[in-house]
Amino acid sequence: MINVLMMNTSDIFTQGLKILLEGEDDLEVLEVSDRESNFIEQISDFEPDILLVHLVHGVSDTLKKQINEIREKYKQIRVICIFVSYDKKLIKEALTLGVKGFLLSHSSGEGLIHSIRSVWQHQYVFADEIVTEMIDFLGTECMNKKEKLSRFFSSQNMDMNDRDIDILFLIYKGYKNLEIANELNLSEKTVRDYVSKVYKKLQINHRHKVKAYLTSIIHEKMKE
Structure with missing residues (x-):
């Protein structure tokens, strides 16, 4: 049995969702209001496996x-x-909260049930x-x-190709x-040669110092 706790669920959409989930033999559902201060006490005997959160207006500090x-x-x-x-x-906010499932309100009921399992x-x-959004975002971040x-x-005026x-x-x-060799389809020896060359251009001989230097460049530029 999978215990599903539904939060932030006060509209018609989520009421129908609860009915849908309760029709499954392996799902047990408890709905709590995020507006009540004692919501933790409400679920003390439920032992939820899945927390299902309906995000209508984003992630508030309270949520x-x-x-x-x-x-x-x-x-x-x-989650x-x-x-x-x-x-x-x-x-990104959802990821920091440890969310494992990212669905949309127009997702099918069958798709939601499969996702819960x-x-x-x-x-x-x-x-x-x-x-698609995440792939585009991550790709853009790397390119940036x-x-x-x-x-x-x-x-x-540093000669970096x-x-x-x-x-x-x-x-x-x-x-x-x-x-690096595997990522760029190069031999490890070729990579070592490239690494030595860029170290020389940077006039830094230790890898951790090079990494720290690159990190400072990227983070400083990202603030601009």
């Missing part, structure tokens, strides 16, 4: 506190959010639109960071030489 309080008390619980609308900021089995679940490195070295930037970016990410 963050409540979700964290539930996750602290019930270590095994896994699924149903988004009415979403953006990069909201997805999947998350219960320690899997991540994403609506297709959110996957590499571009920041490239622009910085150019502004310092595209391959040098690739190597430096992967060093920044904590990759070892063999991992």
Whole structure:
């Protein structure tokens, strides 16, 4: 039996959702109001496995506190959010809350039930639109960071070509030489040669110092 705790669920949509879930033999549902201060006491005997949160207006500080309080008390619980609308900021906030399931309010009932069972089995679940958004976001973030490195070295009149930037970016990410070789489809010896070359250009001989230097460049530029 999978115990599903529904929060932030006061509209017609979620009432219908509760009826849908209660029709499944392996799901037991308890709905609590996030407006009540004693909501933790309401679920003390329920031992929830899944926390299902309907996000209509984003993640408020109160909701963050409540979700964290539930996750602290019930270590095994896994969180699924149903988004009415979403953006990069909201997805990032949900990730920091330990959310495992990212669904949309127009998701099918069958899809939701399947997602609950999947998350219960320690899997991540994403609506297709959110996957696309996250891939675009992560790709843009990586490109932005590499571009920041490239622009910085150019502004310092340092001769760093595209391959040098690739190597430096992967060093920044904590990759070892063999991992860099696998990522860039190069031999490990070739990577060692590139690493030695960029160290010489930077006039820094220790990897952790190079990484710290690159981190300072990227983070400083991201503040601008």
